[in-house]
Amino acid sequence: MASVIDFTISLDISDILRSLGYTNAEKSSHETMHKIEEIENEFSNIFQCRSIYRIVDFSLKNNIELLTKTGCIESPRIISLSQKATRLLIGLVTLYNFDKTECDDLLYGYILHGIGTAAIGKAVDLLLNRVELETGLHTSLPFSPGYCDWDMTSGQEFILDSVDPSVINVNVVPQSFIMLPVHTISFVSLMGTEEMDGTPVIFVI
Secondary structure: OOEEEEEEEOOOHHHHHHHOOOOOHHHOOHHHHHHHHHHHHHOOOOEEEEEEEEEEEOEEEOOOEEEEOOEEEOOHHHHHHHHHOOEEEEEEEEEEOOOOOOOOOHHHHHHHHHHHHHHHHHHHHHHHHHHHHHHOOEEOOOEOOOOOOOOHHHHHHHHHHHOOHHHHOOEEOOOOOOEEOOOEEEEEEEEEOOOOOOOOOOOOO
């Protein structure tokens, strides 16, 4: 059974700068900092995220496929980490009431996307932290389809067959698997009694 959790996210300026590629405020321009503050004030630095996730058992087939009841993952990188895992978390997280379809200001649009990326990343972290507290298991950093050796198309199919995106009002474009709202992420995280090795990186669709 899938679980749905809502999060209210507030961001530090360092979160936003990091998502924009800056190491600190001194590296960014005055105009950029002013625009960040403007957008933060517009949203009162409160961003609403909704998640759906499922924790499932898995088995390994010939150490090349990770099998669940809804499908399989073919990724040597994920398989290598799964040796320490006992379960698999499959999730979707979306940032809603945030996307703007019309934006003529390029800097505004760039920063808006960076803020959305920072918020969705923080929501995933909060979800995994919550799951760790509830289950007593460690979680790996999240893998998204398209990262490393995990095929984008088959990965998206696997996740969308496991959790229903419509439950959290996410629409999926057929064939391309692009998810709307834009700031939506699909991912898996391995779970086990030991800490997981490796540093997978989230890839936002």
